Amino acid sequence: MTALAKTQLPEEAHGPAESLLICGEYAIAGAPVPVRDPEDNSIVGLVTQADENDAARAVAFAHRERFVSANLPAHRRAEILERAAALVASRTEDLAWIIAREGIKTIREARFEVTRAAMTLKLSAEAAKRLTGETLRFDQRPGSEHRTGYFTREPVGVVLAITPFNDPLNLVAHKIGPAIAAGNTVILKPHQQTPLTALKLAEILLQAGLPPQILQVLPGSGDQLGPILLADDRVRCVSFTGGLETGRRIAAAAGLKRLEMELGSNCPTLVLEDADLDSAAEAIVSGAFWAAGQNCLHVQRVIAEKAIAAPLRDRIVALAENVQTGPKRNEATDMGCVVSEFAATRIADSLVDAFNRGARLLIGGRHHGTLFEPTLIENVPSDHALARDEVYGPVTVLSEAVDLDDAIQQANATPFGLQAGVFTRDLDRAHRAVRDIEAGAVMINESSDYRMDAMPFEGVKLSGLGREGVDATIHAMTEPKVACFTHRLPRS
DSSP: OOOOOOOOOOOOTTOSOBOEEETTEEEOOSSOEEEEOTTTOOEEEEEOOOOHHHHHHHHHHHHHTHHHHHTSOHHHHHHHHHHHHHHHHHTHHHHHHHHHHHSSOOHHHHHHHHHHHHHHHHHHHHHHHTOOOEEEOGGGSTTOTTEEEEEEEEEOSEEEEEOOSSSTTHHHHHHHHHHHHHTOEEEEEOOTTOHHHHHHHHHHHHHTTOOTTSEEEOOSOHHHHHHHHHHOTTEEEEEEESOHHHHHHHHHHHOSSEEEEEOOOOEEEEEOTTSOHHHHHHHHHHHHHGGGGOSTTOEEEEEEEHHHHHHHHHHHHHHHHTOOBSOTTOTTOSBOOOSOHHHHHHHHHHHHHHHHTTOEEEEOOOEETTEEOOEEEEOOOTTSHHHHSOOOSSEEEEEEESSHHHHHHHHTOSSEESEEEEEOSOHHHHHHHHHHSOSSEEEETSOSOOOOTTSOBOOEETTEESOBSHHHHHHHTEEEEEEEEEOOOOOO
16 A cells, blocks of 8 residues: 655645545645635635546445455554544644634634544444344244344445535544544545545544545545445445435435434524523524534524513624624634635525515614625525525524414424424423424434434424434444344253
8 A cells, every 4th residue: 555645746825735645645636726804805725636547446446445445443442533532632622723724603603613523533442343133033933943043233335425515524533433433445525625634534533543445535526426426235224414405315316225314404493481591692692603504513593482572683683782793813803704605695685585575673684795794684485495494504594482382283294303492391391392293303401403413303294304313323324234143052
């Protein structure tokens, strides 16, 4: 195997380009492409791009080398992931700086993401050691009294991981960590706008001792690479986080392979009349404007029982007015930019359409380039996109409900169902909400914007297929293999 020394490209004003990681080595795959900060369009760095030939080579290599990963003992997988977790934690500032430059998070949000990524890798290390099967009672069927056996969980082989821009480190860790723990080889296709963070994580994993045959990173265009990677039957699992329409295209192109897809949502948070309004308002504002609303768990709708709707609205507006927007790398900034001017214009156009249909602006609504103001609106028609679809921006819709039945009905009136939040002191009403809200998770006395990296994570309806979360992902990236022994034991 070729030594893993990065290929040095000609120096430019922004330093050498980051090379893609393919077939066990860093390599040049064409002219370097600039990675730009969405805040001001400045060049953060350069990265070489993979093409169709690279994609084909990567699949062939991953398939050929899959036994390197499958035969790696559990203790070695765990050691590598544990070491990588420690390295990530030790490089918090460097990684956070890259996340804040090429992505949409503030420096404080980026630091928190690094902390979570280290935990995700640590959870993956622990899971690698408990990847077990079960014994099977074959004698539960008449005629099988002389059979015993068990099943193990074996790696699927080649995993294709496709990651988004909003969590360029932790969501990569959520795919790579479990894939390694399960004994697979991985081809990572990071988002075209945030490849630098993914390449840094790959570098850390290699430094932690990961055999270079196990992981490949292919920066580049999804439209160019996707058809090659998805159509190949040697890829056995596709793990994708992103938008619904892209998910549909992936499902259509992938054929007969496992699909693990998180496709977003329009998350509601319900506030019932007995709730602690101050706690509810604080959690809602945090969940509404974290990462400038570019978050699948973003609090897009607040549904309040009528008796407390007005005081809750006043609290939310007051807190939102104090959200500091500005440069992402400023320690005082609470909320940074959206991912592009196109995204800002799309959000603004959706607001204009809502206003034309009777919606009322409470705060915000304007943008300057990619900096969009924290925005709260009410009186949005129930069939409007802001009430039904994912806005992926710092916009939250407030509405009233007559009672809990009405609140649940409003919460479910969307084709998505990722997570929901419910604020109440009444245990019976809390259990009722958990039972009847159509979502993958319901958070009680927390907004929809809460996730613990070990928990199963995915939605219902159009929010996706399968489940993320370390243990759930490992389960999806393995398959049971049964062993049955027929024997003739002497009678006692």
